[in-house]
Amino acid sequence: MDDDKTIERDRRGIQSVEVGGQLLLALAHHGRAMPLKDLAREAGMSPAKAHPYLVSFGKLGLIEQDSASGHYGLGPLALQLGLISLQQADPVRIATPLIADLAQRLGHTVGIAVWGTRGPTFVRLEESPAAVHVNMRHGTVVSITDTASGRLFAAYRPAAEVRALLEDERRREKLERARPAPGMPAAPPLPTWKEFERQLADVRAHGMSRSEGSVIEGVSAMSAPVFDHTGAMVMAVTAIGPSGTFDTRWDGAIARALRECADHVSQRIGGRKPVAP
Structure with a gap:
């Protein structure tokens, strides 16, 4: 019984802070300064009730009032808190527990790739129970031309940077063609920059990328x-998995789950x- 009271006491907040916080949420x-009556309405209170909260928030720097219009907007302390929060936010740390669950739900391997010094680099991999074993591990750098992750980064990175990487891949391709490995079939030629630009425009149009056995x-990926x-x-x-069971439809279950996780x-x-150019 005493433990229940302790838990309840720990959960109890300060109601006035929660009420006033509705103004900050509004x-x-x-995302813009608002007149008192509109701000109070959005926070579910009367202007007379809202005003004392705004005065206190103003003293703290959470809110400031424009001297010309009288509208209320977020203040300098709110900006500082937002910047500190952004600095502390680590997308890899946030996504790591999510991909473990995603791999179980989808039944496919799910990984996290970031942009490294040599291009798209996998830093986390979560295998499903029915994993497809491919030659991939933490630190694997993938091509920008024929992988789902690579084309996705290429679609959103600066064009000059992407074009330079494409030319590097094309130079390596020429060397490999000049010294073909015995018994290995020749890989399809890499796209020209104009051809690659069209592929990247398609990636941006769908908001994601896919590869199907390339x-x-x-083995396919999205x-x-x-x-x-x-x-x-x-x-x-x-997400990476066997093509026979991997749904690569843009509106399929895998695509929806990946978008939900990334968003x-x-x-x-x-x-x-x-913003689209």
Whole structure:
């Protein structure tokens, strides 16, 4: 009985703080300064009730009032807290427990890739019980041209940077063709920059990327992007599995699950989708 009372006491908050917090939530939701009557209405209270909260929040720097319009907006302390929160937000740390659950639900391997010094690099891999064993481990760098994760990053990275990587891949391809491995079939030629641009436009149109047996025969993959507060892509959430059981439809179960996971991480780090050119 005493334990129950202790738990209840720990859970009990300060109601006035929670009530006043609705004003902050309303400002955050609308993303702009608001007149008192509108702000109070959105917070579910009268202007007379809202005003004392706004005065106190103003003294703390959480809210400030525009001297010309009289509208209320978020103050300098709110901005500082937001910036500190963004600095502390680690998308890989947030996504790691999510991909474990995702791999179990989908029945496919799920990984996290970030942009490294040599291109898209896998930093986390979570295998499903029915995992497809491919030559991939933590630290694996993948191609930007024929992998789902690689094309996804290429679609959202600066064009000059992506083009330079493409030219590097094309140079390596020429060397490999000049010294073919005995008994190995020749790989299909890499796209030109113009051809690759069309592929990347298709990735951006769907908001995610997929590959169907292009890297390893019989293995498919889909990848969804995570964006930060500037609209830059910081991470890819990628599912990999046998083509026979892997749903690569843009509106299929795997695509929906990957988007949901990536969007959740983006939201946690204050991310926003980039503005289309």
